[in-house]
Amino acid sequence: MVQRPQKTPRKIASQKRSRVTVDALVEATARILVKDGYDRASTNRIAAVAGVSIGTLYQYFPSKEALVEAVIERHTQELSQVGQTALLKVAASPIEIALRELVRAAIDAHRVDPKLHRVLAEQVPRTGRLEDIEAVERNALPLFRAYLEAHRSEVDVADLDLAAFILVTTVEALTHSAVITRPDVLADEKADAFVEEVTQLMLRYLGRDRGAKRGTARSK
Amino acid sequence: MVQRPQKTPRKIASQKRSRVTVDALVEATARILVKDGYDRASTNRIAAVAGVSIGTLYQYFPSKEALVEAVIERHTQELSQVGQTALLKVAASPIEIALRELVRAAIDAHRVDPKLHRVLAEQVPRTGRLEDIEAVERNALPLFRAYLEAHRSEVDVADLDLAAFILVTTVEALTHSAVITRPDVLADEKADAFVEEVTQLMLRYLGRDRGAKRGTARSK
DNA sequence: GCAATATATGAGCGATCGCTCAGCAAAAAT
DNA sequence: ATTTTTGCTGAGCGATCGCTCATATATTGC
Incomplete structure (x- = not known):
């Protein structure tokens, strides 16, 4: 051993x-x-x-670690693929459209193989070369930052790096938590409401959609 | 074995x-x-x-698991203590004040014993009775929800449960990530900017502070 | 066909692990 | 002082682990 x-x-x-x-x-x-x-x-x-x-x-x-790393690598690639595809698709769209799509994509990505995702996130000790599974974030961050930069005029933040970090971390955490520990908020009727809330969280932070009428078309 | x-x-x-x-x-x-x-x-x-x-x-x-569980228990208690104390302190404050304080408290909590926190988060397999370390969140969620409820009039969201889940998850993820993987955003001069951004993220989501002047007093 | 190379086998080594138990020592109860 | 209870010791058991290596079998190049 x-x-x-x-x-x-x-x-x-x-x-x-x-x-x-x-x-x-x-x-x-x-x-x-x-x-x-x-x-x-x-x-x-x-x-x-x-x-x-x-x-x-x-x-x-x-080593055993190398094997597990290969699994993580493969899984990470699949996730990143979903994200990158989505980002490409909305590259030219305004943030109101794009962010909503990206939130959907993040949820889809976490649904690729949720059981494996959970094990990798919760049980695999991050050590050596797999210091953090959050390599997905590392991949996504520069891409998303580039998107924000391209849409600089639609966005009212002082520090793009910081904003990108905050938003990517937030979306990852929310979708992860939702998929892993709160499947209820992703149940059929409620899923749209969840996407909408997360989208609003991001849009408003970026300085858009301020003062929009709320409390419509959302239940409970 | x-x-x-x-x-x-x-x-x-x-x-x-x-x-x-x-x-x-x-x-x-x-x-x-x-x-x-x-x-x-x-x-x-x-x-x-x-x-x-x-x-x-x-x-x-x-068992070994029981030992580790005791460590987690102790650590979790300390974190929760910081959070609860902060929540009590701002119970009567308006959200503009309260949220900023809570963000600070979340950061402080993660700084109690960051090295231990990191090991518990990254290396300890969550199995059996320690299915999720995020017991801190489980503790915090109802308390924060109660705060929101008490300040219902200041808050413009359709679903308080959902909003509480989103905000608690977000703050936990952001402070965790910042402390663990991005110590740079918490460096002396920048820490305030980070607190401010996260606070704004929350405030705007809750429907406050819309259209506030941005880009002032924040660097980079 | 035949050598050379690439691939596959699996018994078993050395190390370590979590954990038990029979016996001893200190503290409390009598 | 003696018994009873509580606390402590540590050699070592059985299991399992990650991993090696001598050997055997396919595949390829000639």
């Missing part, structure tokens, strides 16, 4: 057969993480579920 | 001597968590640092 494993894999998958093996290992890791949690996700078990021997596992992943 | 330990301690500290022991164990656990991380925080090591035998440890804590 002492951690003095390699830092790099001994081999890199080159033939098709081995690429299949690598995929199976990553997929098995994800499945076990979801089903049994991080602590019970032993490398022996992962190899067994992937249908390969433990030795094979260590051909391509130098 | 199989997890079939007791669920309750065999003994409960009754004499002063043993209460000292219990304190030492909790304190040692916190110190080791900070210094070595969760994985290396073994019960044997904890007992050694606390200066008691491993057997004694298991007199008062049925």
